[in-house]
Amino acid sequence: MTCFMQRKGEYPMVFVLDTNKCPLAPCHEAVARKLLKQGKAAIYKRYPFTIILKEIVDNFRPKTPYRLKIDHGSKHTGLAILRGQEVVWLGQLDHRTDIKERIDKRRAFRRARRNRKTRYRKPRFLNRRRKDGWLPPSLESRVQNIQTWVNRLKKLCPIGYISYENTKFDTQLMRNPEISGIEYQQGTLQGYEVREYLLEKFGRKCCYCGKENVPLEVEHIIPKSRGGTDRVDNLCLACRDCNQRKGSQTAEEFGYPHIQKMVKKTLKDASVVNATRWKVYEVLKQSGCEVECGTGARTKMNRIRLDLPKTHYFDACCVGESTPNHLYFKTKEVLFIRAKGRGSRSRTNLDRYGFPRGYLARQKFFFGFQTGDMVKAVIPRGKYQGVWFGEVSCRKTGSFDIKGKDGKRIAQGINYRYVQVIQRFDGYTYRREGMNIA
Incomplete structure (x- = not known):
């Protein structure tokens, strides 16, 4: 039996600010339209839609604080604001996935500049130190996105509690569900070096042409330029001729789909969540709200009990022990928020060879x-x-x-x-x- 209800005729709830820009209880869209038409309020923000009152109104004073629920993910983070059993706002935050690529491209251009006949730039090697708790920029971006939207929503809605899914993924168990005992502790490469492990795994011959008794090179089944990793599941052995002819193709594109099938699904997304989960928790604690942590298993149990589809914003509604037995959705819309960045410092557009093809305005x-x-x-x-x-x-x-x-x-x-x-x-x-x- 379905345990949630969509009230007939309900529309998106509207955030309300008083004359001092302090958050009040969200109101129905019809109430906001009436206030705007009567001139008692003005539009303060379009996304999320927010109005600001021009005079003091006591009807909007919140009786109890609202709860913000966060379903933290690698590429998408679900957001939901609840008051008891009522869901008043839903959102999905899409994180940036191009930061690593942009940094690599910037590094390549800078190194090329040092080799051209231009102003010499001395390379910097080990003259910089990383702060404690440092995260790569691609991961730090995800943490900052969540921090930004927690602070923004606190300014628009009287949030007093936060529920956060603090999940840890066991990547070794995800690769091999049958692993247990001492094998779990030792891992895949126990007793091997990578090269010796691959020689034994592939019978000391080229994976593509089958040549034996020739020098073999460690080769990426999915090239690193195409998103492949250095994980041992993505490595094989190839003779020099096959390695050169394969180039930047995957094994399947090269004509060996059975080699491609040996590559297990990447666990990059699980690693991202594992690396950032405690950093996000520290950020949420700094917000001043009471933070409740929940597990992924509890979120799944609540979602199945409430008979909700598998989406990031519905998962957010089900985070933590505070999830009620019934949910009443006072909104029928979801705000999708995509992190885009604020442009680039580069003022010159370059082609794939690194030559300028256009100049941006200053x-x-x-x-x-x-x-x-x-x-x-x-x-x-x-x-x-x-x-x-x-x-x-x-x-x-x-x-x-x-x-x-x-x-x-x-x-x-x-x-x-x-x-x-x-x-x-x-x-x-x-x-x-x-x-x-x-």
């Missing part, structure tokens, strides 16, 4: 707009006549483009005079979608 704002602002464009005539909503791409000529939800251009060459800002760019992009309960 300023961010053009005619009061910057790329990424959420705008409304009212175009009186021409090919794009009508009203358009989306992100703006600015040019110093004053001819702007409007991008839709999918990132594609929906209107091009729009004069800046027809454009007005809805919300300033803050490093994230937003889209609203209906709640999927099917």
